[in-house]
Amino acid sequence: MPLSCSADLYLTAICVLTRLFLCQQRNIKRNGSRGCVTRKTRFGSRERDWLKGDPQRGCVCLYGGTVDPQPPASGPQASSTPQTDLQLVLCSTSTTVEELCAQRDGQALYVQLHGDLVRRLEPSERPLQMVYDYLTSMGYADPVRVQQEAANSDLSCLIRFYSERPVNADQLERTLLKGVFSVRKGKTQLHKWAERQVILCGTCLIVASVKDSLTGKMHILPLVGGKVEEVKRRQHCLMFSSAGSQAQTYFVNFDTLADYQRWHRQASKVVSQTISLVDLSCYSLESVPEYLFYSQDITHLNLRHNFMSLQGPEGLLNLSRYQL
Incomplete structure (x- = not known):
């Protein structure tokens, strides 16, 4: 087996184990909450078509918002499947927080790393680029592989975005x-x-x-x-x-x-x-x-x-x- 392939498989195994561990710790800490391990993916043919052909395209998972079942007619759009707790937003690495809020009629976006503090994002920040930079810092180099990993909803165990400020009771x-x-x-x-x-x-x-x-x-x-x-x-x-x-x-x-x-x-x-x-x-x-x-x-x-x-x-x- 080529060395590069072995290293790639090793990196994948480490990332998967890390996600599983963090998700289990979150579920233990938050009694009764649905963890990302058991959450079903919302990806469909529309989302897969969006990713084809351009590794700078991706999808940001937003928690805490309600999805409009009727998406806009053009441009990066929210998923057409209504969900009350998880919304898939199609965008690119150049899409800013201001643009995402404008297309969703939202006020702000928030980010949380590793289940720690929640921070309001600046209007000029780019959520998908943040995810790509995060994966790059973990060791991923191939753009297509970065896009694939970023599309996994269980990545939200490590970096999570909210459409409104989450309230911890x-x-x-x-x-x-x-x-x-x-x-x-x-x-x-x-x-x-x-x-x-x-x-x-x-x-x-x-x-x-x-x-x-x-x-x-x-x-x-x-x-x-x-x-x-x-x-x-x-x-x-x-x-x-x-x-x-x-x-x-x-x-x-x-x-x-x-x-x-x-x-x-x-x-x-x-x-x-x-x-x-x-x-x-x-x-x-x-x-x-x-x-x-x-x-x-x-x-x-x-x-x-x-x-x-x-x-x-x-x-x-x-x-x-x-x-x-």
């Missing part, structure tokens, strides 16, 4: 909890229960004075050093208390056990802290959550490994105007 839970619940202020039974919007962000509990409105007075309850306790005489109810001699107390009655457990778990982490620390590192954030600035007692704020800009209204240079 666990990550969102640690950043911000929000909902409308039945609330009572103070420990005395004289206070009445009322529907209020409640937010847990940073180091404080925020209770709106009017249901579904944040335009009126906001009640801010610092939680670091305080208490969060189960109210046994009422189902799915928690008592939140701030620390100090002027401590305030709010009772929040949640609609479901899942909500109750989610808020109890997150609030317990906050009250157990010895310093007013908020760790938002590695969250793929593009701006600081606005409700974070209600936490006037924050002394340590970790924003490393995000994608925030320095300039602009939500830029890092404007953080100095807040009392952090």
Whole structure:
């Protein structure tokens, strides 16, 4: 067997094993999610015809969008097969993010490498060229072979594109909890229960004075050093208390056990802290959550490994105007 052929087979075996390993790790981490190993390919005759004759043509798999079952009449087009979770977009290595968004009426595209941070792509970046460059860095040299490997949907285990910003429920839970619940202020039974919007962000509990409105007075309850306790005489109810001699107390009655457990778990982490620390590192954030600035007692704020800009209204240079 020729040496070049042996090396090619060896490279293929390494890549396949790598994909399988990463997919299995993803499935273990994300319970119940469908991994790329078991996902059926969406390639059909239309896609295969598009690839013929030009190795610079290819297909980008977009996750998180809904495909229009009626594709455009000409030019690089989205797959005609409607899918709610995976969309095949035909393009070339010169096709930019701006062009892909224009043909899909989308706002932005996002990329994720190896299941790590999710980054918004710049309008001038070229997704298919990114895939080709990725494969080239892995050792593929033949243009036709690169095109073939790039067309495999299971490559998304290594490099994945999203048509909208993916929402990780666990990550969102640690950043911000929000909902409308039945609330009572103070420990005395004289206070009445009322529907209020409640937010847990940073180091404080925020209770709106009017249901579904944040335009009126906001009640801010610092939680670091305080208490969060189960109210046994009422189902799915928690008592939140701030620390100090002027401590305030709010009772929040949640609609479901899942909500109750989610808020109890997150609030317990906050009250157990010895310093007013908020760790938002590695969250793929593009701006600081606005409700974070209600936490006037924050002394340590970790924003490393995000994608925030320095300039602009939500830029890092404007953080100095807040009392952090």
